[in-house]
Amino acid sequence: xxxxxxxxxxxxxxxxxxxxxxxxxxxxxxxxxxxxxxxxxxxxxxxxxxxxxxxxxxxxxxxxxxxxxxxxxxxxxxxxxxxxxxxxxxxxxxxxxxxxxxxxxxxxxxxxxxxxxxxxxxxxxxxxxxxxxxxxxxxxxxxxxxxxxxxxxxxxxxxxxxxxxxxxxxxxxxxxxxxxxxxxxxxxxxxxxxxxxxxxxxxxx
Amino acid sequence: xxxxxxxxxxxxxxxxxxxxxxxxxxxxxxxxxxxxxxxxxxxxxxxxxxxxxxxxxxxxxxxxxxxxxxxxxxxxxxxxxxxxxxxxxxxxxxxxxxxxxxxxxxxxxxxxxxxxxxxxxxxxxxxxxxxxxxxxxxxxxxxxxxxxxxxxxxxxxxxxxxxxxxxxxxxxxxxxxxxxxxxxxxxxxxxxxxxxxxxxxxxxxxxxxxxxxxxxxxxxxxxxxxxxxxxxxxxxxxxxxxxxxxxx
Numbered sequence: 001x002x003x004x005x006x007x008x009x010x011x012x013x014x015x016x017x018x019x020x021x022x023x024x025x026x027x028x029x030x031x032x033x034x035x036x037x038x039x040x041x042x043x044x045x046x047x048x049x050x051x052x053x054x055x056x057x058x059x060x061x062x063x064x065x066x067x068x069x070x071x072x073x074x075x076x077x078x079x080x081x082x083x084x085x086x087x088x089x090x091x092x093x094x095x096x097x098x099x100x101x102x103x104x105x106x107x108x109x110x111x112x113x114x115x116x117x118x119x120x121x122x123x124x125x126x127x128x129x130x131x132x133x134x135x136x137x138x139x140x141x142x143x144x145x146x147x148x149x150x151x152x153x154x155x156x157x158x159x160x161x162x163x164x165x166x167x168x169x170x171x172x173x174x175x176x177x178x179x180x181x182x183x184x185x186x187x188x189x190x191x192x193x194x195x196x197x198x199x200x201x202x203x204x205x
Numbered sequence: 206x207x208x209x210x211x212x213x214x215x216x217x218x219x220x221x222x223x224x225x226x227x228x229x230x231x232x233x234x235x236x237x238x239x240x241x242x243x244x245x246x247x248x249x250x251x252x253x254x255x256x257x258x259x260x261x262x263x264x265x266x267x268x269x270x271x272x273x274x275x276x277x278x279x280x281x282x283x284x285x286x287x288x289x290x291x292x293x294x295x296x297x298x299x300x301x302x303x304x305x306x307x308x309x310x311x312x313x314x315x316x317x318x319x320x321x322x323x324x325x326x327x328x329x330x331x332x333x334x335x336x337x338x339x340x341x342x343x344x345x346x347x348x349x350x351x352x353x354x355x356x357x358x359x360x361x362x363x364x365x366x367x368x369x370x371x372x373x374x375x376x377x378x379x380x381x382x383x384x385x386x387x388x389x390x391x392x393x394x395x396x397x398x399x400x401x402x403x404x405x406x407x408x409x410x411x412x413x414x415x416x417x418x419x420x421x422x423x424x425x426x427x428x429x430x431x432x433x434x435x436x437x438x439x440x441x442x443x444x445x446x447x448x449x450x451x452x453x
Contacts, residue, residue: 105292105296107289107290107292107293108292108293108294108295108296110258110289110293111287111289111293111294111295112295113258113282114256114258114282114287114289115282115283115287115306115307115310115356116279116280116281116282116283116307116310117279117310118279121310126295126297129297130296130297
C-alpha cells in the first residue's frame with residue numbers, strides 16, 4: 001500500500017469516527033431522556049416513537065438530500081451530516097430505553113415506592129440500573145448502524161470514509177471503494193465488540 | 206393501649222367499582238391484625254391505604270393520629286415496614302444493600318448501616334458473612350423472604366405491613382417463616398397488619414382477624430371467637446380446615 005493512501009485512510013477514519021461520536025453523543029442525550037419521559041407520559045408515546053420511526057423509514061441518502069435546503073440545520077457539510085445521523089440513531093435508543101424501563105418488574109417498582117423512595121430515587125437507583133442493559137443494547141445497535149450510514153455523509157460534503165467510496169464509484173476503482181469500506185467495517189466490528197463487552201459487564205450485578 | 210392505625214369509614218373506588226366500602230377499624234399497638242379474605246375482597250387495598258400507596262376515595266386512614274393525606278408521602282412510607290412476596294427485592298442490589306436500603310435513604314452513617322444489617326440478618330436466621338454479598342437470585346425463596354422481613358425492619362418502623370408474604374413458598378418453608386414471625390413478634394413487639402387468604406395462617410398469627418368480603422368488613426374477632434363465628438363467609442373459610450379425604 002502506498003504511504004499516501006495509508007495516511008489518507010488514517011485521516012478519513014479519524015474524521016469518520018469523530019462524525020459518529022458526535023452524532024451518538026447528541027442522539028443519546030436526546031433519546032434516553034425522551035425514552036424515560038414517554039414511560040411517564042403514555043399519551044406522548046405514539047407521537048415520539050412515531051417521529052423516530054418515520055425518520056428511520058426515510059432512505060438514508062434521501063434524508064441527507066432533504067436536509068440540504070433546510071435553514072440552520074441544513075446545508076452542505078458536517079453539520080448536516082450530524083443532524084441526519086442523529087435522526088437515524090434515535091429510534092433504537094428511544095425504543096430500548098422505553099422498553100427497558102417499562103420492563104422493570106412492577107413488584108420491584110412498588111416495593112421501591114413502599115420503601116419510601118422519591119420519584120427521582122426510583123428512577124436513578126432502580127429503573128435506570130435495571131434497564132441499563134436494554135438501553136446499552138439500543139446504543140450498540142444505533143452506533144453500529146451509524147458507522148455504516150456515516151459513509152453516505154460524504155455525498156453532502158460531510159467527509160469520512162465515504163469519501164473513498166464515492167470516489168471509487170465515480171472512477172470505477174475497487175481499491176478506492178475497499179479503502180473506505182474495509183476500515184468502516186472494522187470500526188463497526190470494534191464498536192460492536194466493545195459495547196457488547198460494556199453491556200455484559202453491566203449485567204454482572 | 207392506643208390506636209396506631211385507624212380506618213374511619215374508609216372507602217376505595219376505581220371508577221364506579223367499590224373495592225373497599227366504609228371500613229372502620231382501629232389497630233392497637235403491639236397487636237397483629239390479619240386481614241383475611243378471598244381474592245378481590247379488598248384486603249390488599251386496605252393494607253396499601255395504611256402506608257399511603259393508595260389514598261382513600263372517601264373517609265380517612267389515620268396513622269399515629271394523622272390522616273395519610275396529611276402525611277408527607279415519603280416520610281410516611283419510611284416509617285412503616287412493608288413486606289411483599291420475595292419478588293419485591295431489588296435484583297441488582299446485594300442482600301446487604303437490600304436490607305440497608307431504608308437506613309441509607311434516611312442518611313445513616315455507613316458503619317451504623319453495616320451494624321444494623323448484620324444484626325437484622327442474624328435475627329432472621331441468615332448468616333451475614335455468608336449471605337451479605339450475594340444477590341437475591343442466588344438465594345432460595347424462603348431465604349429471600351427472610352431478607353424481605355429484615356429489610357422491612359431495617360429503619361425500626363413502628364408498624365409492619367405484610368402483603369401475603371409467604372404465599373409463594375412451599376408449605377414446609379412457610380411454616381418455618383410463620384414460626385419465625387411469631388418469634389420476632391415476641392422479641393420485638395411490633396404492630397403488624399398481615400394480609401392473607403389462608404385461614405390457617407390467619408389463626409396461627411393473628412391476635413385479631415378481620416374478615417373482608419366484597420369490600421366490606423364482615424367479622425372482626427380474636428382467633429378463638431372467629432372459630433365460633435356463624436356468618437357465611439367465616440364458615441366458608443373455616444370449612445377449609447375441616448376438609449378430610451374421606452368426605453369426597
